[in-house]
Amino acid sequence: MRLIDSARIHCPYCDVSLNINVDPSEPEQDYTEDCQVCCRPMVLSVQFDDRHHPRVYARRESDIFSPGD
Template sequence: MMMTERLTTQESKQHCPYCGSPIHLIIEPMDEPQQYTEDCEVCCRPMVVDVSPDQQVEVFREDDT
């Protein structure tokens, strides 16, 4: 019998690297690293979200890449 692990989404609480406002990100579990750009809901500036396979989240300014 094959057992499969059910992967669930997780919420990550971070802060905008521009304005410092708290942000809540929904992280989809993946076996590979993820990187995407998301706009801050408060200041509308683009921030880069970096997610490792073990779901460690880093958020940084787009102009820091």
């Protein structure tokens, strides 16, 4: 298994295609990372399939957390 893997995503704010690095040591991960272009916070959900290929879903932070939570 590699120490770092990469994945291609689209920023949910500016829709730019980005390459990000993901850590394959955890099979499921959720974390926040700023877009490299517009600097807005993206919530990334990472899951690795049976062949250790990453599946990354990027969402707006406002889609996850709403006021009053």
